[in-house]
Amino acid sequence: MNNTLLAIDIGSAFIHAVIAKHDLENNINILGTGTQKSAGVNKGLIVDIEEASKTIKNAVNLAKKSTTEPVDNCVVSISGSYSKSLRSSGSVNVPNGLITETEINQVMQMALYNATIVPEYEVVHVIPIYFKVDDSVEVDNPLNMNGSRLEVSVFIVTAKRTALTNIKSALNVAGFDMVKFVLDGYASAIAVLDEQQKKFGSTVINMGATTTEFITYKANSLVHNGFIPVGSNHITNDLSVMLHTPPGAAEKIKLEYGSITKDYTPNNELGITKVKIPRIGDEDTTSEVALDYIQTIIHARVEEDLVLVKNQLKKSGILDNIGSGIVITGGLSNLDGIKKLAEKVFDGIPISLSMPKNIKNGFINFDEPTLSTIMGLLQYSLGTNRNYQLDSSKKLVKPIKKEVYKEQKLESVHIGNPTQADKQHLSNSQKEEYQIKDNSTVLTPLNKEKKKGVSRFWNKVSEWF
Numbered sequence: 001m002n003n004t005l006l007a008i009d010i011g012s013a014f015i016h017a018v019i020a021k022h023d024l025e026n027n028i029n030i031l032g033t034g035t036q037k038s039a040g041v042n043k044g045l046i047v048d049i050e051e052a053s054k055t056i057k058n059a060v061n062l063a064k065k066s067t068t069e070p071v072d073n074c075v076v077s078i079s080g081s082y083s084k085s086l087r088s089s090g091s092v093n094v095p096n097g098l099i100t101e102t103e104i105n106q107v108m109q110m111a112l113y114n115a116t117i118v119p120e121y122e123v124v125h126v127i128p129i130y131f132k133v134d135d136s137v138e139v140d141n142p143l144n145m146n147g148s149r150l151e152v153s154v155f156i157v158t159a160k161r162t163a164l165t166n167i168k169s170a171l172n173v174a175g176f177d178m179v180k181f182v183l184d185g186y187a188s189a190i191a192v193l194d195e196q197q198k199k200f201g202s203t204v205i206n207m208g209a210t211t212t213e214f215i216t217y218k219a220n221s222l223v224h225n226g227f228i229p230v231g232s233n234h235i236t237n238d239l240s241v242m243l244h245t246p247p248g249a250a251e252k253i254k255l256e257y258g259s260i261t262k263d264y265t266p267n268n269e270l271g272i273t274k275v276k277i278p279r280i281g282d283e284d285t286t287s288e289v290a291l292d293y294i295q296t297i298i299h300a301r302v303e304e305d306l307v308l309v310k311n312q313l314k315k316s317g318i319l320d321n322i323g324s325g326i327v328i329t330g331g332l333s334n335l336d337g338i339k340k341l342a343e344k345v346f347d348g349i350p351i352s353l354s355m356p357k358n359i360k361n362g363f364i365n366f367d368e369p370t371l372s373t374i375m376g377l378l379q380y381s382l383g384t385n386r387n388y389q390l391d392s393s394k395k396l397v398k399p400i401k402k403e404v405y406k407e408q409k410l411e412s413v414h415i416g417n418p419t420q421a422d423k424q425h426l427s428n429s430q431k432e433e434y435q436i437k438d439n440s441t442v443l444t445p446l447n448k449e450k451k452k453g454v455s456r457f458w459n460k461v462s463e464w465f
């Protein structure tokens with residue numbers, strides 16, 4: 001097992017696949033990338049399994065071209081369009097007075113157990129908002145703290161089972177069976193926010209081709225997520241309908257001349273006020289359209305999208321307590337003037353446009369707003385900024401630290417316990433790490449069915465004391 005990861009972002013415009021692993025300095029090392037124009041996907045949902053799996057396979061094959069490393073794990077983004085989130089809490093006693101990963105797992109499983117998950121939904125994330133040890137102040141990481149009782153408040157993301165099954169089917173057809181899911185918005189937030197923004201709170205709006213997803217971070221935890229079924233393709237459709245031009249020409253106009261703030265009056269810096277566009281049904285005939293009319297169409301759609309986001313944030317109480325501001329990413333954030341429009345809509349809240357923190361990998365550049373989700377998937381799985389949480393298989397995932405990585409390196413060199421000769425070659429700290437690895441516990445989810453009657457009573461009793 002060398003922890004080579006395949007990450008797949010299934011977007012409505014593009015499907016990205018990246019194969020990556022840690023390098024010797026614990027940086028994310030990209031081994032291969034593949035991008036395909038999306039097919040069989042709409043508003044984050046697989047609408048044609050055959051088409052989608054073919055495209056996924058093509059993207060993955062492209063990524064595999066530049067590496068021979070076998071893939072150990074596969075992580076896939078899922079859209080907020082079929083997700084529901086809720087909060088829960090749990091508490092457990094700490095029998096030995098020292099909090100270990102066993103108690104952290106137990107309390108997270110307890111919080112999940114206490115939550116009412118809608119029957120046709122599956123758990124994707126259980127993320128701690130805060131831990132408390134013996135009613136003390138809130139703590140981010142209770143590992144190795146002393147106490148007799150551990151509590152947790154969690155944010156749970158669930159997703160519609162049928163939607164996940166369709167993704168699994170598409171991946172199965174493409175040849176992958178073991179996958180973990182990560183919420184698209186969560187991944188993009190991990191990729192674009194810095195530590196300060198995660199701590200003080202920020203809302204990330206990912207404006208894609210057919211969806212606008214937004215998530216809010218507060219005190220290093222995800223606390224809210226939402227979704228609007230509108231994206232940049234809607235601008236293309238509006239232009240196509242209003243200007244009676246084919247979608248391909250409308251998309252070209254959007255990308256070439258699309259702007260919300262440019263000056264299109266005579267003698268402007270572009271030197272043009274009108275463009276020639278083909279007509280639907282008779283592409284040899286062109287008609288002239290004023291650029292400021294195009295601007296009005298684009299402005300109306302993007303403003304509507306942002307106002308819908310604002311209304312949802314207001315309804316959920318996020319807007320009045322937004323922290324350090326709003327960060328916009330995703331393909332639509334490339335639109336000229338979008339920052340100004342967002343500043344107007346969000347009325348004084350600081351707005352920034354952001355792309356993923358670039359992962360240095362020779363000549364390949366990943367600082368593109370359309371790559372926020374895929375980069376977030378890599379950082380979620382291989383990065384060093386993760387907290388304890390339960391993943392989509394309801395297993396505890398641990399913060400990735402340099403020491404953990406070193407352990408893995410040692411483990412891959414030595415199968416079984418180190419021999420005396422091995423030990424002589426290890427530094428003291430390495431020996432310690434080896435020790436930790438040897439004592440590691442297998443952490444498994446609680447089984448809800450078995451938690452009825454007497455055991456449920458004991459759980460309640462253990463919560464009271």
Ligand SMILES: Nc1ncnc2c1ncn2[C@@H]1O[C@H](COP(=O)(O)OP(=O)(O)OP(=O)(O)O)[C@@H](O)[C@H]1O
Nearest residue numbers: 011012013014208209210211232331332334335370
């Ligand atoms: N300058 C621009 N102005 C407006 N739209 C743009 C611009 N550049 C790219 N886009 C749009 O961004 C979209 C692609 O963005 P992105 O890759 O984030 O979407 P996606 O993740 O595939 O879609 P979704 O998240 O909705 O499933 C396309 O619709 C493209 O037209």
Ligand SMILES: [Mg+2]
Nearest residue numbers: 011012208373
């Ligand atoms: Mg997207």
